[in-house]
Amino acid sequence: MSRAPHPTTVAPFPMTRLRRTRSSAALRNLVRENTLTVDDLIWPVFVVDGEDHEDAIPSMPGVTRKSVDRLVVAAREAADLGIPAICIFPNTDPSLKTEACEEAWNPDNLSNRAIRAIKAAVPDLAVMTDVALDPYNINGHDGIVVDGEIVNDETVEALVKMALAQAEAGADILGPSDMMDGRIGAIRHALEAADHRNVTIMSYTAKYASAFYGPFRDAVGASGALKGDKKTYQMDPANSEEAMRLVERDLAEGADMIMVKPGMPYLDICQRVKDTFGVPTFAYQVSGEYAMLMAAAENGWLDADKVMVESLMAFKRAGCNGILTYFAPRMARLLKGL
Numbered sequence: 001m002s003r004a005p006h007p008t009t010v011a012p013f014p015m016t017r018l019r020r021t022r023s024s025a026a027l028r029n030l031v032r033e034n035t036l037t038v039d040d041l042i043w044p045v046f047v048v049d050g051e052d053h054e055d056a057i058p059s060m061p062g063v064t065r066k067s068v069d070r071l072v073v074a075a076r077e078a079a080d081l082g083i084p085a086i087c088i089f090p091n092t093d094p095s096l097k098t099e100a101c102e103e104a105w106n107p108d109n110l111s112n113r114a115i116r117a118i119k120a121a122v123p124d125l126a127v128m129t130d131v132a133l134d135p136y137n138i139n140g141h142d143g144i145v146v147d148g149e150i151v152n153d154e155t156v157e158a159l160v161k162m163a164l165a166q167a168e169a170g171a172d173i174l175g176p177s178d179m180m181d182g183r184i185g186a187i188r189h190a191l192e193a194a195d196h197r198n199v200t201i202m203s204y205t206a207k208y209a210s211a212f213y214g215p216f217r218d219a220v221g222a223s224g225a226l227k228g229d230k231k232t233y234q235m236d237p238a239n240s241e242e243a244m245r246l247v248e249r250d251l252a253e254g255a256d257m258i259m260v261k262p263g264m265p266y267l268d269i270c271q272r273v274k275d276t277f278g279v280p281t282f283a284y285q286v287s288g289e290y291a292m293l294m295a296a297a298e299n300g301w302l303d304a305d306k307v308m309v310e311s312l313m314a315f316k317r318a319g320c321n322g323i324l325t326y327f328a329p330r331m332a333r334l335l336k337g338l
């Protein structure tokens with residue numbers, strides 16, 4: 001992954017034939033610049049109330065919402081495959097959604113129950129969370145809405161309570177995905193004050209206002225609630241300089257890891273972040289990217305395994321340390337030859 005300066009010493013043809021090192025699998029293996037391993041994978045999962053229950057998400061073929069008991073089984077399987085981390089997203093009962101989003105910091109909410117159950121059963125698997133109010137918000141927004149405005153500072157106070165409850169439940173990685181200003185610093189201070197010194201923060205730093213989140217919003221049941229769009233807090237897809245400022249800001253506030261989201265349409269941002277800051281950098285291959293590849297595969301237009309491998313390798317080439325991907329178990333199985 002080290003990037004040499006562009007070579008100026010290439011001998012002219014035919015002394016140099018760049019095809020030579022492509023001429024056999026053995027040579028290709030020798031000169032390969034990047035590798036994809038199971039250590040690169042974080043598996044996003046959906047949890048729902050109930051027992052021994054699982055429902056399909058039509059826009060995400062092969063992905064299901066699972067009750068906590070089933071999620072624990074899936075988490076154990078993921079750990080057995082060598083997947084280092086799982087990321088939990090709750091499908092909250094609509095009756096629990098309010099304007100103030102109090103369910104977000106209920107120590108016994110669905111997400112916190114799932115964290116506890118997984119950490120008890122599979123302690124070595126890192127558990128990541130989503131820190132944002134949308135699963136609990138009657139408005140479907142990531143922040144508290146007052147007179148039509150998504151209010152920043154009140155939201156940050158709520159996010160701090162939510163983050164602390166997740167840390168108490170045993171989360172290893174907190175993932176603030178809300179895009180409010182000042183939330184990383186506020187969460188970091190609160191974690192230190194509560195002696196959660198080793199809880200890490202992977203900030204959704206460059207999170208764009210994207211149309212690729214559609215299937216996810218179906219999966220967590222937020223599509224119906226959301227009025228309007230998220231453009232006053234998520235980034236404009238036209239911007240790259242702004243992403244650099246956000247990364248610098250989040251690092252200064254105490255983020256341990258940086259995320260770019262969505263993934264495939266934003267590989268330039270991944271590469272820029274890694275080249276500029278050299279910090280642990282992750283990409284989220286989001287629901288719409290997964291849906292797009294799987295829909296084509298189900299039509300027989302693309303080979304699912306091949307586009308999975310190629311799309312995930314692209315993140316490594318761009319400099320990412322890892323990828324949140326719904327393909328995680330499938331990719332892990334393929335890597336193991338299963």
Ligand SMILES: NCc1[nH]cc(CCC(=O)O)c1CC(=O)O
Pocket residue numbers: 130131132133134142177178212213214215216217230285286287288
């Ligand atoms: N805080 C919400 C959140 N956390 C992760 C995703 C999207 C993930 C995906 O599409 O796979 C979203 C949706 C949104 O911002 O509307």
